[in-house]
Amino acid sequence: xxxxxxxxxxxxxxxxxxxxxxxxxxxxxxxxxxxxxxxxxxxxxxxxxxxxxxxxxxxxxxxxxxxxxxxxxxxxxxxxxxxxxxxxxxxxxxxxxxxxxxxxxxxxxxxxxxxxxxxxxxxxxxxxxxxxxxxxxxxxxxxxxxxxxxxxxxxxxxxxxxxxxxxxxxxxxxxxxxxxxxxxxxxxxxxxxxxxxxxxxxxxxxxxxxxxxxxxxxxxxxxxxxxxxxxxxxxxxxxxxxxxxxxxxxxxxxxxxxxxxxxxxxxxxxxxxxxxxxxxxxxxxxxxxxxxxxxxx
Numbered sequence: 001x002x003x004x005x006x007x008x009x010x011x012x013x014x015x016x017x018x019x020x021x022x023x024x025x026x027x028x029x030x031x032x033x034x035x036x037x038x039x040x041x042x043x044x045x046x047x048x049x050x051x052x053x054x055x056x057x058x059x060x061x062x063x064x065x066x067x068x069x070x071x072x073x074x075x076x077x078x079x080x081x082x083x084x085x086x087x088x089x090x091x092x093x094x095x096x097x098x099x100x101x102x103x104x105x106x107x108x109x110x111x112x113x114x115x116x117x118x119x120x121x122x123x124x125x126x127x128x129x130x131x132x133x134x135x136x137x138x139x140x141x142x143x144x145x146x147x148x149x150x151x152x153x154x155x156x157x158x159x160x161x162x163x164x165x166x167x168x169x170x171x172x173x174x175x176x177x178x179x180x181x182x183x184x185x186x187x188x189x190x191x192x193x194x195x196x197x198x199x200x201x202x203x204x205x206x207x208x209x210x211x212x213x214x215x216x217x218x219x220x221x222x223x224x225x226x227x228x229x230x231x232x233x234x235x236x237x238x239x240x241x242x243x244x245x246x247x248x249x250x251x252x253x254x255x256x257x258x259x260x261x262x263x264x265x266x267x268x269x270x271x272x273x274x275x276x277x278x279x280x281x282x283x284x285x286x287x288x289x290x291x292x293x294x295x296x297x
Contacts, residue, residue: 031108031294033062034062035060035061035222037061037161037165037221038058039055039056039057039165040165040166041053041055042160042163043163043166043168044163044170044171047160047273048241048276049156049159049160049241049243052241053243053244054156054245054246055245056156056157056247057246057296059153059295059296060295060296061157061161061292061293062291063218063224064214064224064225064291065088065230065232065289065290065291066290067085067088068080068084068085068086069086070104071089074107079091080286082209082210084212086212088210088213088230089289090286090289091284091285091288092288092289092290093282093283094233094279094281095141095281098141100292101113101114101292102116102149105148110147110149110150111144111146111147111149112149113147113148113151115143116140116141117141120140121139122138123253124252124253124254125281126255128280129255135281149294150292151294152234152290152292153235153292154234154248155235155241155248155276156250158226158260158261159260159274162260162273163273171273172272173228173271173273174219174261175220175226175227179227181216182217182219183216183225183228183229184211184225184228184264185228185262185263185264185265185266185268186198186264186266189209189265190203191206192206194206203265208264209264210287211264213225226260226273227273228271229263229264230261230263230264230288231261231263231266231279232260232261233258234250234260235250235257236249236250236257236258237253237254237257237258238251238256238258238278239252255278256278257279257280258276259278259288260273260277261273261275263287264287266287
C-alpha cells in the first residue's frame, strides 16, 4: 500500500508545482503595478450600469495613474504643470494619451492597440451642441482587433473597476463613502483644509495641486486614485449609456471624450465613481491625465 500512496503524493506535488509554474508564467506576462479585474455584472448599486444587463470581461488595469516618469520614459518630454516623477502626468489631451499607449506598446514589443490617422478628419467627431465649437485636431483613431498593447479603459470598464468589480461594497467614491479616505480634491489638496462653497481664488491661494500616486487608500481591488487627484480619460465619446450588452464601447459619435474620477481642483461630487464628465479630445488641463489597460492574456 505504501507505493501507491507514494506515487499519488508525487503526482499531486508535481501537479501543484505545474499549476504554480503556469500561474507564475501568466503573472510574468503582465507588467508591475497592474491589477487583474475579474469580469461580470455590476455589483456597485451606485453605478450608472447597475441592473442594466451590462457584462464586463476580465482585464488588467493600472494600479496607479500614469506617472510623469512613465510618460517621460516613453514620450521624451514632460508637459505637466506640476513637476515630479511620482506625480500623475497632466496637461495631456485624449490624443496624447492614445499616442502614449501606442508608443509604450511598441517600446515593450506589444502590438499597438490603436490605428492613428492624423491626416483624416474623423466624421464621428461632432461639433459642440452648445457653442458649435469643433475639435480642430479630429484625428481618426480606430481599434486594431486582437492587439495586445496598451489602451484607455472604456467608461464601463473604468466605472466597473472604480466601483470594486465583483468585490464591490457599493461605496460612493472609489474605496470609501468618506471622500477624504481615498481622494485628493479641492478641499484637501493644498496647504490647509478648505471649507465653504467651491471657489477658484481660495484654491489657488491654498496652493492646491496633484499629489504622488498611491498616497490615499486603495479601493476593494487595490486601485489607487480612481477618485480625485486627476481626471482620467476614457475611450468613449460622451453619449447615452448602453444596456444589455457585453463590453460596451460607448456612443459611435459625439462631441468630447468621457473623463472620470474628479481631480485635485474638482468638487466632491465629481469624484464619485458614477459621475460622468467630458472634454474635447484636444483639451488638456493641470488636472487631466489617465491610466492604462491591457486585455487579459
